[in-house]
Amino acid sequence: MSKLNLIIKREFLAKVKNKSFIVMTFLSPLLMVGMGALVYFLMKKNDEKIKQIAYVDESTLFSKDDFKDSKTVKYLDLTSLGLEETKKKVEAGEYYGALFIPKKDSLELLANQVEFYSKESPGLTVMNTIEGKLERKLQNLKLTSFGIDFQKIKASKIGVDVKMYNFSGEKSSKLINGIKIAVGALAGYLLMMFVIVYGSSVMRSVIEEKTSRIIEVIVSSVKPFQLMLGKIIGNASAGLLQFLIWGVIIFIVSTVATSVMGLDVNDVQSSSLSAEQLEMAKQQVSGGKMQTLLQEIFKLPLLKLFLLFIFYFLGGYMLYSSLFAAIGAAVDNETDTQQFMLPIMLPLILGVYVGFATVINDPHGPISVAFSHIPLTSPIVMLMRVPFGVAWSELLISMALLLFTFTFMVWFAAKIYRVGILMYGKKPTYKDLYKWIKYNG
Structure with a gap:
């Protein structure tokens, strides 16, 4: 057993006295925290840039209340300018993108014909936000056409949180x-x-x-x-x-x-x-x-x-x-x-x-x-x-x-x-x- 202890001690000391071990022991966590701080800084910088999105609503179904601004995205109604003029402004760099809502005979057709124009590929978060706004509005209109009050449906929603137990009495x-x-x-x-x-x-x-x-x-x-x-x-x-x-x-x-x-x-x-x-x-x-x-x-x-x-x-x-x-x-x-x-x-x-x-x-x-x-x-x-x-x-x-x-x-x-x-x-x-x-x- 004494020989085993000597080997363990030798390996341990050889490892901890190694210069690379000492450097990485103290440098690695600093690098990890530094990378985290850098990512946070870049995210904050990216969020500080407000994205302006112009929308052209030919359907006349949407109002300014449907496009409320957030911290990073602002919406402008340029329906009066028309799609082509709005696209030119986007291409010139005045706006982040242009959202075009055409006039269609049914909500189902409209849902599949909405277009978005931008100089570069838009971010996933921006597109998810826009699609979410459009989906909610179209769903509300669909419910209204059925004579259903959307506010009552919204008020009737109840979140269910099922408590789980096993026979040992453990709750989860x-x-x-x-x-x-x-x-x-x-x-x-x-x-x-x-x-x-x-x-x-x-x-x-x-x-x-x-x-x-x-x-x-x-x-x-x-x-x-x-x-x-x-x-x-x-x-x-x-x-x-x-x-x-x-x-x-x-x-x-x-x-x-x-x-x-x-x-x-x-x-x-x-x-x-x-x-x-x-x-x-x-x-x-x-x-x-x-x-x-x-x-x-x-x-x-x-x-x-x-x-x-x-x-x-x-x-x-x-x-x-x-x-x-x-x-x-x-x-x-x-x-x-x-x-x-x-x-x-x-x-x-x-x-x-x-x-x-x-x-x-x-x-x-x-x-x-x-x-x-x-x-x-x-x-x-x-x-x-x-x-x-x-x-x-x-x-x-x-x-x-x-x-x-x-x-x-x-x-x-x-x-x-x-x-x-x-x-x-x-x-x-x-x-x-x-x-x-x-x-x-």
Whole structure:
């Protein structure tokens, strides 16, 4: 065990003392926050430019009340000028675009004959806003033609929010389920990034030591199994330290930037929504719903979620890192690793696809349950299922399978390493790996 501790310490210190590690530890979160601030600044600059849209209404069905201005879009009635003159003004750059509403015999024909002219392709948000205004007006006119009072229909609309309970007494709702999906998706994404970045780091470490022949001295006093395990745990410790520092820096810098620059979350959200969408969003969080949402979030088993997140986070990383270590032991340089990367990455990608395709729709369905027990996909799929509540029996089986598979994979990597460390100048094949695994010398 003392040898294992020495290897872990050596790998950890070698990683954290590396200049690139130190620079990226402090620079990466600053870059992330800086990019976020830049995006916000560009969005604000883009929104500051008011888009003027001229409309020509030959149908005479629309009024100025139907084209109310928003913060970023203003409408001007140029029906008296006619379409051709209005198009010339748009082409000259006086207006952002020209909306033409022709006169038709029926509302159905009119709905399919509206035209919009602009010098460049209009933004999606602008077009959605215009189409929304036209649709509401035409629907109102259609209802009026049927002798139906639209205001009564509008007043009769009632939002239904079904409260969901299971037989354990747990209460949920669509909003709470949305939070659970977000938590699970974030956990799965972080795991995937952690595996790719730090798993590759383990692989490069093995390749470097093999190339420098230092490893020939190390393996004379340390078992390959201990060496692999030490490398994986050492790199995992350095990675967790880096993630912790990133979290602290991002929190501090984000807080300072928010107060100094006066960033408003509501502004960021509203900049990407139309006026109608924003009003609908305000209605959804009115009446104390936001307070209720926060209360329900804190009712979640946050400690259990955190502990299980740590377990699957580390378990998934260590499982895949053992496979990366096996690849590093088999090759002489990073170029030769490409042929072995796809089989390793496929289960990881499959876990992400299964998580988003099945867990979101049916977290307790047979496919979700099955893939949350398969060790190569369970770290991601189970992490996405945990917020929805998983029986302890399922968790224990999944955790035991993950631990067993991780141990087996480290042993598997060590067998390849034992032989591969002395193989130079030859590009390995899958057949060679099979021979090395069977070798008992």
